[in-house]
Amino acid sequence: MSPFHTGRRAAAAIVTAALLVPLAACSGSGDDATKKDNGGGSGSTTKLTVLAAASLTDVFQKASAVYEKEHPGTKVTFSFAGSQELAAQVKQGAPADALVTADTKTMDGLKADTGAPTVIAKNRLVIATGKGNPKKVGALKDLADSKLKVVLAAPEVPVGRYSKKVLDAQKLTVKPVSQEPNVRAVLSKVELGEADAGIVYKTDAATAPTKVDAVDIPDAQNAVASYPAATLKSSQHAAAAAAFVKWLSTPEAQKLLQDAGFQKP
Numbered sequence: 001m002s003p004f005h006t007g008r009r010a011a012a013a014i015v016t017a018a019l020l021v022p023l024a025a026c027s028g029s030g031d032d033a034t035k036k037d038n039g040g041g042s043g044s045t046t047k048l049t050v051l052a053a054a055s056l057t058d059v060f061q062k063a064s065a066v067y068e069k070e071h072p073g074t075k076v077t078f079s080f081a082g083s084q085e086l087a088a089q090v091k092q093g094a095p096a097d098a099l100v101t102a103d104t105k106t107m108d109g110l111k112a113d114t115g116a117p118t119v120i121a122k123n124r125l126v127i128a129t130g131k132g133n134p135k136k137v138g139a140l141k142d143l144a145d146s147k148l149k150v151v152l153a154a155p156e157v158p159v160g161r162y163s164k165k166v167l168d169a170q171k172l173t174v175k176p177v178s179q180e181p182n183v184r185a186v187l188s189k190v191e192l193g194e195a196d197a198g199i200v201y202k203t204d205a206a207t208a209p210t211k212v213d214a215v216d217i218p219d220a221q222n223a224v225a226s227y228p229a230a231t232l233k234s235s236q237h238a239a240a241a242a243a244f245v246k247w248l249s250t251p252e253a254q255k256l257l258q259d260a261g262f263q264k265p
Helices: 003-037 054-070 083-091 104-108 140-144 158-169 183-191 238-247 251-259
Strands: 046-053 074-081 098-100 118-130 150-153 178-180 197-201 212-216 224-231
Touching: 046 054, 046 083, 046 238, 054 074, 054 183, 054 251, 074 083, 074 238, 083 104, 098 238, 104 158, 104 224, 118 158, 118 183, 118 251, 140 158, 140 197, 150 158, 150 183, 158 197, 158 224, 178 183, 183 197, 183 212, 224 238
Parallel strands: 046 074, 046 098, 150 178, 150 197
Antiparallel strands: 098 224, 118 197, 118 212, 118 224
């Protein structure tokens, strides 16, 4: 064979080898990634996705840090929204491992998609006003004043349903300037001065002490919100999801919840 042909064959071999090296490297990293996602091998990480009611935003962000420290092989991420939005996500097959809603009604409607739920906390309503309560709101009856800009959560949202319940019980007609998709949106309207008052959970008002005042609603006129937690049957990490849900009822998790203003389940 001529030196010319020998040189061409050698060059082709070098090019082929060069192309195969990155492909082999990609294949190897893909195998490692699959092993990690499946929880295989040492140092693997299980990634949990928890769908949680918006009112749990602050306390759950603190809880995840504590949980991950105690369970170094688990990473917990949250998707916060109104419970009705979370239910829609579950029904649409959104990839997630556990669910925590702000009412039992929403959770009960998902029995085909969840494990047995456990109530992990309770909450109560307050009236949020601008800092210093400039409109001098003192009770539920004041919300019926047509001169007052009141914002409520939409009736399909748990806090909106609770709000309607307590207002109806007092035979009060309140015409809100807007109906929001979750409790944090209600709180935001009051914080920004776009509303004079709004009904939120006690724990939500407590997250903005420099921006809003909280007017207590007497127990006899109030509603109790229950927060059930459950695993999702579609979870790819059933054991880890069950462990997290169980942890929410431990003394350590309960202290976090109660420090944030939630009541015992």
